[in-house]
Amino acid sequence: MLGLKFAAFSTSETLYNTQVICNVKINGLVAKSLMDTGPSDCYIDRRFTDKHSFNIHRAIGEVTLAETSVRMPIQGQCVTHLLVENNEYSDVTFNVLDNLATDMIIGEKIFKEHESVTFTFEGYRPPLTLNALKKMSVPFPKPFSHLSEDCQSIADKPRKYSQADLHLICYEIQCLLSDDLIEPSNSPWRAQVLVVNEQSGKHHMVIDYSRTISHFTQLDAYPLPRIDEIVNELAQYWVFTTVDLKSAYHQLELNACDCEFTAFQSGNALYQWRRLGFGLTNAVPKFQRLIDYIVKENGLKGCYPYLDDITIAGTN
Secondary structure: EEEEEEEEEEEEEEEEEEOOOEEEEEEEEEEEEEEOOOOEEEEEEHHHHHHHHHHHHOOOOOOEEOOOEEEEOOOOEEEEEEOOOOOOEEEEEEEOOOOOOOOEEEEEHHOOOOOOEEEEOOOOOOOOOOOOOOOOOOOOOOOOOOOOOOOOOOEEOOOOOOHHHHHHHHHHHHHHOOOEEEEOOOOOEEEEEEEEEEEOOEEEEEEEEEOOHHHOOOOOOOOOOOEEEEHHHHHHOOOOOOOOOOOOOOOOOOOOHHHHHEEEOOEEEEEEEOOOOOOOOOEEEEHHHHHHHHHHHOOHHHHHHEEEEOOOOOOE
């Protein structure tokens, strides 16, 4: 269990909490770190890395600040050894950013290695334990249950990429590995990656399964909800909350026997998905089916999911 301390004080009727900041050691150096369960990754200030001559690797990407539209470009990455409250973490990847308010920010990547994280106050009552997070058990999505009879493994030919695209692909692969979404593969299947350039100027990596498993996958005809019917249902409610699930498909774990079908090449390595991947032929209907299953099995009233966009409604 990881123990952290921060103080709180009150003036009049307003309660002020200091930011959760504590001293940690990174590569043997003492640093002030903000412990934040919001971001999934870890970040370090460029001034700190320059001062202590950290080895910075090139990385492409940007970070959007919470509750704003402000975006900060990632200046690079460094791999470090981290010590927090006598807990050691090896090969921790930090994204380098300019002008952080503290030396570093430690995010969910570290916290999720622990069963729980304890914040210690100076109160006189015994500890208060809140089981706020619970992993829901859902069936595997089974995106390859509709394969044609002539299905056979295909290894698609490698493609050429520009240097900029290679850097982006490398960065995306490292992110997927660090989030435990993909793993090394020994599959006979091999799809290829593409870099898509959007009109907004953004670039992102996609996987082209059209020449491999999607070529043999028959469509799952499970329907999407009719938006006009959802609107009619919502008319009976007064209060609404909308939720947009983060990287929605990635929240669904694949059965181990299905992972090899998702194999793709990056550089001289072969990887496969551990979670339901974007770009698979039946990802959409399989996801909608499971979301509908969750709503039905848990008796959720006033809950209307359309893929990863969910509207929750009430009368008061």
